[in-house]
Amino acid sequence: MDSTHKVLANIETVVDGKPEAIETALVVLLAEGHLLIEDVPGVGKTVLARALARSVSCSVRRIQFTPDLLPSDITGVSAYNQQAAEFEFKPGAVFANIVIGDEINRASPKTQSALLEAMEERQVTVDGTTYALGSPFTVIATQNPYEMEGTYALPEAQRDRFMARISMGYPDTAAELAMVRERDADNPLDRLDAVVSIEDVRSMIAAARAVYIAPAVEQYCVDLISATRADTALRLGASPRATLHLVRAAKARAAVHGRDYVLPDDVDALAPVVLPHRLIPMRGADTPEQTVRRILAETPVPAGAVEPS
């Protein structure tokens, strides 16, 4: 059983009935992206995030975002050490391999941006000194839909930095029943062990980077992205960063599936989680999710060009 399957199986023992969500989370980890889990409270957002973190033996920090959280709580502070008579950097919560940001939209925009800058730059600058973050570095943020009370909406620019956004959705009846029985007594999350080492994760990331993407599939990705920009149901199309994220995620998915080349199917599977949170619909038009699905159904898949030599 290879590492990816071990991780997937491990998480599945605690998150019932959500294999796609689990796979997406792993893909985002291997593609060195950040994941946004958006859903109503209590459907297992945090459980998924924590289960992924626990399955990999690496440093994990969890930040509960609240309105009074300060940027320095995230990045760290320089504090004066009286014994050493000098300023000493106390790393914030972001210095970990996997950072779980719970209810990220409850914090003030200023605090949010501190995290999001760290996500993009993979480094933190405090008092003129730059500190590199760990590798791998992945933020798994959860948020409630922003219509809910006491939330600040994430600006588009910041949403764009998340590679994928998933929703958990309610479990089906069978999964919910199983959950009731298993978690009656204890929390299975506590029994979850790390199944892969951080070295394993690093080599998996390297393997994902090395996955081959054919020109035809690259073309397909670009076609999809430009279709979002031309679509009349959308006010804002996808950014070039979205193209990069889509390609990187597709490569990681190919690696998770044990392939060393990307299929258009990878792109098809990921576009609905990689694209919609970056798009802004026209008033009264379809939701971005519907639009992306329509674009997928309309955009021709390139046939490829490689004649056998």
Place this chain on the structure above:
Amino acid sequence: MLRAESSTLRSVRDAGPAAAWLDHALLATALGVLLAGFSTVIGGADWWFTTFLVCALVGLTCAVLRAVGFRWVAPVAILVEFLALTWIFVPSTLYGGLLPTWSSVTGLTSLLDHAQTIIIEELPPVAQAKSVVLVLAGSFGLIVVFADVLLRRRRAAVLVGILLLAVYATPPLISGETPPFLLFAVPAGLWLVLLRSRTREASRTGWPVRIPALLVAMAALFTSLVLPPLLPDVTAVASGWGKGAPDVFGRGINPMLQLGQNLRRNSTRVAAQYTTNLPQAPYLKVATLRDFTGKTWRPIENTTDNDLFEGRVGLADGVKTSDKKTTIRIRDLRSSLLPVPYPTQDVSGLKGEWHAQRAGMTWRSPTDDTRGQRYTATSTLIEPTAAQMRQATTFIGPRLAPYVALPDKIPSIITRTAQAVTDGATNDFDRVMALQSYLRGGQFTYSETAPVAEDYDGNGLDVLAVFLQKRSGYCVHFSSAMAVMARSLGIPARIAVGYAPGRVVSLTRGQNLYAVTNDDLHAWTEIYFSGIGWTRFDPTPGVGSAASFDEPGSASQTPLPPTQANGGDPQGRQDDRVDAAPNASQDQTAPRSAIVVGAGILLVILAPGAVRLLLRRYRLRSRSPDLWWRELEASAADLGVETSLADTPRGFAGRLSSRPGVDTDALHRLLDTIETTRFARPGSGSGASGSSDVQAVLQSLADGSTRRARLRAALLPRSLARATRPAPRVEPLGI
């Protein structure tokens, strides 16, 4: 909501107002060029401007309506066309000079009716009568509307090519003349531009014309090159389509000298019945052909330029004449030309407006036709003696000059034969008699089919040369040969078209009642003798009321040389044989044209399947998994499996494997191969699958389908239509 709707429909709507203007500009140019091709059908030039004006007006309407996003473009465009036609063609009926009234409608329909008669009767190029121009302008306007409808749909834009092709093919079908190459090339080029402007934003390869479009173009080229030479039989069938063959040939007389078609028709209809006090049953003449172009004979077009040599005019003293009456009742004949004996001085009892044609002494109507007419023709029986005829010396003045005119180059066999046959004759009469008995004598045989079978049907000079060698043909060939040979000897000659005397059907009030049918349609030669006038000679063996000249010239007269009388008689009296000949020939030609048409239809039906089969063989024989997969997709589409260009191979295979009976093992091997070929790093091997897997999947797919689906896949492969869609798909040529 509106926005969402428009975005989902976007793929079928046109690209925008700018595209509509471009489309209609291209279309108008193409139609303008194609319109020029109709100069072989209509004389003059004004009709071009009128028709183009209507085209442009309708096109402009469509473009403007498209530009403002109006929905009901076609009905409004047709309304505009109707208004334009009323303004141009029936301005006097308009209310306030603008609004059409009911009488505008009736005015247009009566013009259309008249056009129908002209189209039936006249030889192209027809005079540019208002009514014919109306038909042309009306049709072209409708073509613009139709093309506009086609252009709105992406897939149908290709079909505009077929529309243009039909327009292109019409004049050659009518006139039989091969149009210049430019007439094909320019509209074809414009059509390609039209397609390109339509697919440019869609096709990344910049290669807009896909295989089916190319096939259409090739078929078009093929048709234009191959069809015109096949004309004689095909036209008869083709121009009958949509109109009903009997309308064209059954009740009308087509004086185009395409008598063969009329004679070869299957049904026999009684055209007219008559009683007469002429001593012999008369030939009933409807038209006179004077001008010989070298390709065909044409009627005397200008009635004012006149020959005053008809009937009683200029008769020499001593020629015996008497007036006779013939009462004719039209049965099944629709024509604006009246069958009358020659020379008819007066006609009584006609309904409607009829005018005597001074040249040729026939009668025609500008507005009415023969249906239901019953009339009495008073004709002059001129009975010269053979001696009088021998004495007649004809001086060729300017009025007679057109009757001896011949094209510059005539095949030497014609002049040579004329010289040889008339060798030793000392006067025009003897020469003409010699020509007649040469043609009527036993050396030539009557056949309606031989010319068609041996490909020399018609009445051009080259045809006559062949005819003189083969010595087999029908009235067209005989009368034309005699007229041309007489002219080559300097004797004025022309051709009369009409009915041979027909047969007695009953005896009423002491008079024979004769009936003529369309089988009696005939052409004969008239020769001019000074002091006697135009005299009928019938060189066709076995047709007509026998001997050499019996009708205006009193053939039964004793002074006639016995040899000549004998020369005519034995042939002419064989009425049975005459009847047998057309019947036999009908039996032969009818199946022949049926076979041609049947084979053509079969070819059209089988063509898509054949194209598909060739494509399939090509793809399966290739070593390219890419082509194998395309074949699989195409075959599945043919069998009714839903396919989409947005399918990934895996998605498509998933759908396919859910079909009953599909060989999933082979399918998965094939899927593996195609994915590696298309998407894996080049050189990483192309999977284990071979073409045997394709065969296996295709076979299992077909086996799992219903018989009906398989039949449809074989005859009407949907994948062909699917491939015509200009898809933004990266082709193998591309990346």
